[in-house]
Each structure stands twice: as C-alpha cells, then as structure tokens.
Amino acid sequence: MTQLKKGSEIELVVEGLTFGGRGLARINGFVIFIDRTLPGQRVLARITRKKSSYAQARVVEILQESPKAIAPRCLHFGICGGCLWQNLPYPDQLAVKRDLVWECLTHIGGLSEDLVLPTLASPQIYFYRNKMEFSFASRRWLLAEELSLDQLEKPRDFGLGLHVRGFYDRVLDIEECHLQSPMSMSILKQVRRFALTSGLPPYNTRDHTGFWRFLVVRDSKHTGKILVELITTAHRNGEIVVAQLADLLRQEIPEVSTLVHGISGKKAQVASADSQEVIFGPGYIEEHLDGFRFRISASAFFQTNSMAAAILLDQVADGCDLTGSEVVWDLYCGTGTMAIGLANAASKVVGFELVPEALADAQINAETNGVANCEFVLGDMKALLKDPPRLIENYPSPQVVVTDPPRAGMHPSVVKNLIALSPPRIVCVSCNPATLARDLKMLMQTYRLLRVQPVDMFPHTPHIEVVAVLERK
Numbered sequence: 424m425t426q427l428k429k430g431s432e433i434e435l436v437v438e439g440l441t442f443g444g445r446g447l448a449r450i451n452g453f454v455i456f457i458d459r460t461l462p463g464q465r466v467l468a469r470i471t472r473k474k475s476s477y478a479q480a481r482v483v484e485i486l487q488e489s490p491k492a493i494a495p496r497c498l499h500f501g502i503c504g505g506c507l508w509q510n511l512p513y514p515d516q517l518a519v520k521r522d523l524v525w526e527c528l529t530h531i532g533g534l535s536e537d538l539v540l541p542t543l544a545s546p547q548i549y550f551y552r553n554k555m556e557f558s559f560a561s562r563r564w565l566l567a568e569e570l571s572l573d574q575l576e577k578p579r580d581f582g583l584g585l586h587v588r589g590f591y592d593r594v595l596d597i598e599e600c601h602l603q604s605p606m607s608m609s610i611l612k613q614v615r616r617f618a619l620t621s622g623l624p625p626y627n628t629r630d631h632t633g634f635w636r637f638l639v640v641r642d643s644k645h646t647g648k649i650l651v652e653l654i655t656t657a658h659r660n661g662e663i664v665v666a667q668l669a670d671l672l673r674q675e676i677p678e679v680s681t682l683v684h685g686i687s688g689k690k691a692q693v694a695s696a697d698s699q700e701v702i703f704g705p706g707y708i709e710e711h712l713d714g715f716r717f718r719i720s721a722s723a724f725f726q727t728n729s730m731a732a733a734i735l736l737d738q739v740a741d742g743c744d745l746t747g748s749e750v751v752w753d754l755y756c757g758t759g760t761m762a763i764g765l766a767n768a769a770s771k772v773v774g775f776e777l778v779p780e781a782l783a784d785a786q787i788n789a790e791t792n793g794v795a796n797c798e799f800v801l802g803d804m805k806a807l808l809k810d811p812p813r814l815i816e817n818y819p820s821p822q823v824v825v826t827d828p829p830r831a832g833m834h835p836s837v838v839k840n841l842i843a844l845s846p847p848r849i850v851c852v853s854c855n856p857a858t859l860a861r862d863l864k865m866l867m868q869t870y871r872l873l874r875v876q877p878v879d880m881f882p883h884t885p886h887i888e889v890v891a892v893l894e895r896k
C-alpha cells in the first residue's frame with residue numbers, strides 16, 4: 424500500500440469494529456482503522472497515520488450510512504470522548520463486545536475453543552454510571568459553529584467537561600451527558616459558573632499552572648446521596664474559594680451530602696489527589712448492592728455501574744461455586760464488594776488491597792453488613808504474593824481465588840505465584856480483555872478454562888467487563 428500516504432483521502436467501506444472501538448476497513452488486505460465509524464458505512468476518510476502493516480484514518484464525510492445506525496441521544500455525540508457507540512443499537516453493541524472478547528482471547532491468549540458466552544446486558548443503558556470525572560481545562564474545544572462567530576459566547580480559555588476523543592489537553596464544555604444523572608449535570612453547571620468568576624484559573628497542562636483540575640461526582644443510585652470531590656492545585660486562596668463553593672453547593676443542591684477537597688501537584692492528568700480534606704459531610708457515600716450496604720470514600724474504587732455490578736457479583740458467585748466450606752481469597756478487593764458478597768457462602772474470605780482508604784472502607788463494610796468471616800490485608804499484590812508458602816502461614820490456604828486487577832492486569836510474577844499457590848479454582852474478573860487474555864494464557868498452562876462471561880457495565884462505550892472461570896487441571 425505504498426500509494427497510501429498520510430493526508431491522502433480515500434473511499435472505504437467499514438467491515439467491522441475492533442478492540443478499542445474503531446472501525447476496520449481493508450484495501451487489498453491492508454488494514455485501515457477509522458475512528459467513529461460503524462460497520463456498513465461507506466466513508467471518505469483521510470489517512471492520519473501510515474505504518475507498514477496498517478494505517479489510521481478519520482472520517483471526512485459519510486457517503487452512505489450504515490443500515491444499523493440510529494440517532495444518538497446526546498447533543499455532544501461525535502465529539503465527546505465519553506460515548507462512542509450511541510448510534511449503534513444496544514443489542515448490536517452487546518454482540519460486538521462478545522466477539523471482541525473472543526478475538527482477544529484467540530489472538531493474545533491463544534485460545535482455540537470459543538468459550539465466550541453472549542454478553543449480559545446492563546439493566547440501565549442511560550444514566551447508569553455512579554461516578555464521573557470531569558476535567559477543567561485552559562483550552563476549550565471550539566465547536567464548528569463557534570469558529571464562524573466574531574464574538575464567542577463563552578470564553579475559550581476555560582472548559583469543564585469531558586475530553587474530546589483523542590485530545591487529552593482539550594475539553595468539551597458539556598451541557599448534557601446521559602451517562603451519570605441529570606443531577607450530576609446540575610452540579611457541573613453550578614461549579615462551572617462559580618469557577619469562572621472565582622478569579623482562579625483552570626489548570627494548564629502545558630505549563631502546569633492554574634488552580635481548577637477535576638470535578639469528581641459520585642452518586643449513589645440507591646440512597647440518592649452525592650459525593651463531590653474537587654481536585655485543585657495548592658493555592659494561597661484555595662481554602663477560601665472552596666469554602667465559598669461549599670456554601671453554594673449546600674444551598675443550591677442539597678443532594679450533595681459531602682464535599683471533599685483534594686490537592687494534586689501531579690503533572691499527569693489523573694483525577695487522584697495527593698491529599699484530601701473533607702469540607703462538609705462524612706467524606707463518603709453509601710451504595711447498596713445485592714442486599715449489602717457499601718461505604719465509598721472519595722479515593723476508593725467502586726464498580727461504576729451499580730445495577731450491572733449486581734449481575735457481575737452473581738456471575739462471580741456462580742463461578743466460585745461455593746458450598747460453604749471453602750476459603751476464598753479476593754485479590755485486588757477494593758472496598759470489599761466481592762469479598763462481602765461471597766462471605767455467606769464461604770467459611771472465610773481474605774481480601775487483599777493496595778489503597779488504605781479502600782481497605783478501611785472494606786473493613787467497615789464487613790462490619791456494617793454483619794459479616795464476621797472476612798479479613799482484609801493491605802499491600803501490593805506483587806509483594807504480598809512473593810512467597811506463597813509464607814503467605815499461607817499467615818492466612819488459610821484458599822480453595823478459590825477471585826482476582827479483579829486494574830486495567831493493566833496482574834503482574835506476571837503475581838500470575839506465576841498464583842499458579843504456585845495452586846488453588847483448585849480461580850475466577851478472573853477483568854475490565855480489559857487484552858490483559859485478561861495475557862494472564863489467562865499463563866494460567867492455562869495448569870488450569871482449564873471453563874467459561875468466559877462478558878457483562879456490560881459500560882453501555883455506548885467499547886469497554887466490557889469479563890468473568891473467566893478456571894479449574895485446576
């Protein structure tokens with residue numbers, strides 16, 4: 424494909440969707456990935472990157488719409504990085520996700536037998552998220568219609584919203600979002616109005632100056648309580664400004680039950696604070712899941728789709744196949760959702776977690792729910808599992824291990840030591856089929872894969888949660 428050059432325009436027909444969500448087209452077998460396309464679309468596309476084995480392109484014009492395409496609900500669809508597939512009917516999203524999990528398992532995991540079940544749907548497909556992270560930016564994304572205006576209605580050097588797909592320094596000043604809740608949008612708008620007149624500038628990712636960095640909203644789908652965390656840099660007027668905002672939020676949005684102020688000096692654009700102060704309220708909210716109550720602090724992980732998390736928990740419980748006598752280890756246990764959910768069917772559950780706040784929440788959650796047979800251990804999984812015989816001197820040896828690592832998957836040494844620990848059953852939970860496939864490939868040297876169940880926790884995005892059940896050969 425030498426005639427294909429960066430910048431050249433070409434007509435393409437999209438054949439399918441790939442891991443990460445881009446469309447795939449081929450010219451004489453040469454693969455081209457095109458962002459924001461659907462199978463069946465005929466598009467005029469501009470090549471943005473050319474490599475020896477593939478190219479990337481973006482759509483210049485849709486020449487013929489996909490027979491599958493439906494009208495997206497959100498006014499920001501097409502620019503915002505929050506949703507990618509709002510224009511694809513939900514049953515098709517589920518089918519694509521199943522196929523992409525299978526593709527990862529064959530290509531990366533070397534699996535030959537298709538053990539991937541149909542994707543289980545999220546009970547709600549709009550307003551399903553219980554957590555959103557909005558970014559402040561000193562460069563707002565200008566819409567096409569704004570470019571032709573002499574006078575912009577909104578300043579161009581302030582934005583609060585979601586990232587434009589592919590632009591980590593550009594933020595779209597969103598007016599609506601169908602992922603969390605209408606209340607979350609009201610909070611965003613109040614905070615935006617306040618920040619704009621606060622006299623303090625938004626954070627600039629180029630020179631690392633400015634004050635306002637992230638607005639994190641967590642809302643409990645079952646208790647109606649809302650936790651807001653504002654992440655800023657340190658500033659001599661910061662405390663006064665945040666106190667004024669706290670008064671405003673309390674007055675205008677009483678559903679905000681707690682406000683946390685986090686300070687971050689990190690250069691990386693991650694919504695995680697180096698230090699936190701609770702400005703009002705308890706500093707956490709409670710969410711209900713499968714009949715249990717869970718406390719969630721500002722920096723603790725919690726499954727972001729509360730309704731679908733109940734389905735995920737049921738799948739994990741099915742995979743564990745507990746009879747009441749087993750010891751279960753829950754690796755990467757977060758605030759203890761899985762450990763606590765499994766405890767009634769096990770003799771004991773030991774949870775392992777890196778983040779102290781999450782572990783403290785897990786301990787309180789076990790107490791609140793009257794679960795006495797859970798123990799939680801703080802530490803890095805890699806270090807904790809370094810010496811399996813030593814670990815089982817301190818904690819009873821597991822018959823079942825549940826492992827739910829972050830997107831990067833398990834460290835290879837964790838997988839190696841898990842194999843050495845040799846529990847009869849392992850249930851792998853993952854939000855990244857690629858790293859899951861890599862981990863399963865190692866585990867399948869001594870474990871038989873029984874089934875793989877995708878659960879859709881993230882409608883309208885290419886993300887998917889997967890539960891894989893293994894037993895010792």
Ligand SMILES: C[S@@+](CC[C@H](N)C(=O)[O-])C[C@H]1O[C@@H](n2cnc3c(N)ncnc32)[C@H](O)[C@@H]1O
Pocket residue numbers: 724725726755756757758759760761775776777778781802803804805827828829830
């Ligand atoms: C995907 S979450 C799973 C949480 C839990 N299973 C749940 O359902 O809520 C991954 C968790 O692993 C924790 N974590 C990340 N790296 C870790 C490490 N190296 N060792 C132990 N825990 C870690 C994170 O803090 C987070 O709570």
